Amino acid sequence: MSVFLLRRFATFVLTLVAASVLVFAVLELLPGSAAEVVLGETATPEAVAALENRLGLDRPPLQRYADWAGGLLQGRTATSIAYDTPTAELIAERLRVSLPLAALAMAMTLVLALAAGLYAASRHGRAGDLGVMLATQIGIAVPSFWLAMLLILLFAVQLQWVGAGGFPGWTEDEGGGLGAGLKALLLPALALAAVQAAILARVTRSAVLDVMREDFVRTARAKGLSRRQALLRHVLRNAAIPVLTVAGLQFANLLTGTIVVENVFVLPGLGRLVFQAVANRDLVVVRDVVLLLAALVVAVNFVVDLLYAVVDPRLRHA
Secondary structure, eight states, rough: HHHHHHHHHHHHHHHHHHHHHHHHHHTTTSOOOOOHHHHOOOOOOHHHHHHHHHHHHTSOOOHHHHHHHHHHHTOOOOOOTOOSBBBHHHHHHHHHHHHHHHHHHHEEEHHHHHHHHHHHHHTSSSHHHHHHHHHHHHHHSSHHHHHHHHIIIIIIIIISSSSOOOOOOGGGGGGHHHHHHHHHHHHHHHHHHHHHHHHHHHOOOOOOOOHHHHHHHHHHHHHHHOHHHHHHIIHHHHHHHHHHHHHHHHHHHHHHHHHHHHTTTTTSSSSHHHHHHEOOOOOOOOHHHHHHEEEEEEEEHHHHHHEEEEEOOGGGGG
């Protein structure tokens, strides 16, 4: 087990290093200068050069990468060009919205997908199965941003159950509270979860059906277990590997794919921060946010690998 963990951790570190190099290199290839964007089109070349010198943009790329990576290892981040604030503070503030949004969307995805997938598998070939497959096909075809606008029209404009956007905060001092914060994230989370739940429900159904055809399940049924008992005791654990794989990828997608939905609901999360940073050419913020999202994706995959070993002990020796 220790060798398994060391291998997975080494893969985690190497992937993160490769991601940092790729993120830095891609942003370096973008045309234009951040100093020119900050100062405007009327700025003189001398003023642009002075600001580039102050921001360290005139140094060689390798030196800037080393300074950036070294600062991150020491827990030190650069200062945003547009906000004049350390990027760590900006990101921490926006994570208070994006992480709960992704977690709530993932919880909805799991509940909806597992319930629908198990229901369809237990009624394979019957009306219930066909109904679930039709619903998931529609769910896969609907874009999240379009569903988000429909949800706003229905629940915010017509029914007026929730607000059309914005985030009140998690505390009463901010003008909100836990209940108000969760209420503000409910529609965005549902818009994000719908497509993911449709995909995961199909994967769950297929995985459960594949396991139910195995000899050990037929043996369990022959010993007197009902279809429900065999499903809960034997099928679910053996069908968990493909479900975990897709669920892990989906959680990573939810972490990185909230930009459009956050902008539709005007949520002050990471997605909106990246959108504003790109518009302002604040590449310092873009670089740190993208690396953080890459690290979260790699971390989720690392956790999924560990869950594989818990579900199937044979994988510990792989």
